[in-house]
Amino acid sequence: MVDLEDSSSKIMDKETAHRRIFELRKTIEYHNARYYQQDAPEISDAEYDRLMKELQNLEALYPDDELASSPTQRVGAAPLSKFAPFAHPQPMLSLANAFGADEIKDFDSRVRRLAKSERVDYVAEPKLDGLAVNLIYENGRFRRGATRGDGAVGEDVTQNLKTIASLPLKMKTGAFRPIPEFIEVRGEVYMEKEPFEKLNRRRVEEGDAPFANPRNAAAGSLRQLDSKITARRPLNIFLYGVGSAGDAAFASHWEILETLAAWGFPVNPLIRPMPDINACIEYYEQTGSIRSSLPYDIDGVVLKVNRLEIQNLLGSVSRSPRWALACKFPAQQAATVIQDIIVQVGRTGTLTPVAVMEPVNVGGVLVSRATLHNEDEILKKDIRIGDAVLIQRAGDVIPEVVGVILSKRTGREKEFRMPRACPECGSEVVRQADEAAHRCVNLSCPAQLKEHIRHFASRGAMDIEGLGEKLSAQLFDAKMIADPADLYFLTKEKLLGLDRQAEKSAENLLEAVERSKTPALDKFIFALGIRHVGERTAKLLAGHFGSLEALMSAGCEELTAIREIGPEIAQSILEFFAEPKNRIVLEKFQRAGLSPRTPAPTAQASLQGKSFVFTGSMESMGRNKAKAAVESLGGIVHSSVTGKTSYVVAGSDPGSKLEKARKQSIPVIGEEEFLTMIGRQIHRQA
Ligand SMILES: [Zn+2]
Structure with a gap:
């Protein structure tokens, strides 16, 4: 409807x-x-x-x-139950690989021999580590798009591709060439390193397993059945070729790239025409040397014969074109030994196995630990304690175990088993059918609670200065706090009982805690540590609901109606507020006088620049709620009357402020008038 x-x-x-x-x-x-x-x-x-x-x-x-x-x-469409198969009009071939200058020269000799030519010119481009896709444009409009799949048939990911902001839904006209009725455009969907790391940090905070590298993150995001999730992922695309081009006949690959750019497709600015193979080798070496400074991961360069006439002459063999070559860079890998596999418990109870390794230098960084993600990953790679392994740094920071060096196995290696009891609290460890992660079921698991408190106080959340990992663990172990709300009931006397807790730092901590009592609503929602609710989602929720009460009473339908919020996030929010233990903590926050500030919606800032002073009590709402309502409309609330006060709101039994206002001829309004002024807001919160 x-x-x-x-x-x-x-x-x-x-x-x-x-x-x-x-x-x-x-x-x-x-x-x-x-x-x-x-x-x-x-x-x-x-x-x-x-x-x-x-x-x-x-x-x-x-x-x-x-x-x-x-x-x-x-914006993403309704989730799919599976992807439809997509037959590529023209198959997507895979490239033959080469390592080093000698193999590149061999390739050129072969090309020149077959082309019966003295010299062949090429186009060189960085080889992005992403996911190849095929896009269909009809009369200049994006119609369908698919993953490469096996080269003949891929998966139809049209909805997901549409969410990529840099992918044009419509080709630009006015290029030196008319827009063809039908064209297949090929490219690579990828994720830049920085947004990738940000995404991973967010995932860890929200209790999800991090992606191993930007390639996995891009592939996982593009192959999401729920396109609303894809819409939230920082995906990018570069286009580098065409399949069947209909009536658009080109003479050279370089011409194709220039035309794609003129049609409005993002084309990698590092692609260059090359007069001969020596220039290609120089490009390969030079690109290798600047590799780590690029914003995205590349694993080599691709060389293509420039003239399409020669490309056609060369043709392809066993599904690889004879006119193109992927020249791979040497991997940033190293061999080491796994000394132990330990298990860490996160805020949401996820047990993450971590490999403790003999320290080894990988591409200039000393690496001694690598996450193994989950039990499946360990079984799949058959990683055992004592194994010699090959590791690599992906995304330039996160070390990853590539595989076991089986030839070095002695038989004394120990297989890893996920513990049945939580290493921190001894509670049962379970694995939900639809999850790869094992979790500790105990909501009061000390490891989880400590992580939870640390998250609550962290920057980006409540930002309680001085309350780092160490101190929150210390307070927890001393049984002074069991949940984040307990922070607001700490006293100086209690704190001084802690080891080495000097008077000054106790005072500082109490002040910092006090200062955090009026957090922005979105920071507070984020701080609660609801699974899948990161900073961004918290902002969305705060903006939409305007108060914690409104969020708490929202149903699934209302939640999923918000842009970017899918059923998984909604479920997690509902579960969080339904959990009695969480309800108790929320009540404690309220008792401590914690009152989140409502965000000021820019569109409805009807009280922008107005300041209010309250005196006496109102029937319909308490002081805090009234304050929140004013702030949500862009106004400010002060505690005393000055010449700059816009309105004094007088309830029953007003105090001396009323008299002061009258003396200074400041407008005084009653409760009814005030309610009318903020009417819309109250209605929204009701
Ligand atoms: Zn536990």
Whole structure:
């Protein structure tokens, strides 16, 4: 059913509607760029959602030809149960590999012999470590897209591809070549290193297993059945070739790349034409030397014969073209020995096996530990304690065990078993059917609680200065705190009982705790440590609900209606607030006087610049709620009357502030008037 509101509820003629649709698309594209590419949104999520909703409604009523390239197509669609198979119109071949200059020269000799040519020119490009995709454009519009699969048949990931901001839904016209009716464009979906590391940090914080490397992260994100999840992942794409090009006949590969760029496709700026193979070798070596400074992972360079005439002459053999070559870089790998496999317990109870290794230098960094992710991973690679292994650094920081050097096995190696009891608390360890992770079932597991408290106090959450990992563990072990709310009941006397807890630092800690009593709502939601709710999701929730009470009473439907929130996150939020232990902690926060500040929605800042002073008590709400309501509308609340006060709100039994206001001729309003002023907000929270 179409929900009619905004402009779509007005009766408008077709022309006005299409003008409004055009305007909305442009505005939303602009805000998408601010949000996804520049990470600097200008409008609140609520406002964005309103624009999107209006556009969706108008598009439903007044469909046009541009619908397929509308921003409404980028937000992700209903989850799929599986991907449909996709037969590539022209098969996607795989490239033959070469290592080092000699093999590159051999390739060139073969090419020149077959082409009966003295000299052949090439195009050289960095070989990105991502996931190859095939995109179909019809009359300049993106229609379908698929993974490479086995080269003949891939998976239809159209919905997911649409969420990649740098992928054009519509080709640009005005290039030196007309847009063909049908064209297959090939490229690589990848994730840059920095967003990858940020994503992994977030995953660990939210209790998910980190991705092993940017390639896995890109592949996992693109092959998500729920495209709303893909929409949240920082994916990128470079296009580097065409399959069947219909009526667009090209003379050279370089011409293809230039045309793709002119049509608006992102093309890697490091791709260069090469006059001969010596230039290629130089490019290979030079690119290898700048490899670590690039924002994305590459594992080599690709050389392609430039002239398509020669490409066709050479053809392909056993599904690899004879005119292209993947020149791999030597891997940043090293061999070492696994001395032990230990198990760490995270905030959400996940047990993560970690390999403790003989320290070894990998590409300039000393590595002694590597995560093994989970039991399946260990079984799959058959990693045993005492094994000699090959490790590599992926994404430049995270060390990964590539595999066991079986020839060095002596038979004395020990197989690893996930403990049946939590190494921290001895409780039962379970594995849910749909998860790779083992978890400690004990909600009061000390390892989990300590991690939980550390997270609560951390920067980005409540930012309680001085309360690091060590001190929170110390307080916990001394039984002074059992959950984050206990922090607000600490006293100086109690703290001084701690070892080496000097008076000054006790005071500092208490002050920092006190200062954290009015956190921004989104920081507080993040600090609660709800599974899958990271900083970003917390912001979305705070912006949408405006208060913790409203969030707590939200149902599944209301949660999933929010952009970027899928059923998994919604479920996790519902479970969190349904858990009696969490309810108790939340009540304790309230008793301690903790009151999160409601965010000021930019679209509804009707009290912007206005300051309020309250005196007396109101019937309909307490002081804190009134304060939150004012702040949520952009206003400020002060405790004393000054010449700059905009309104004094007088409830029953007002104090001396009322008199002071009258003396200074500051407007005094009653409870009724105040409620009218903030009416919308109260209605929203009710
Ligand atoms: Zn435990």
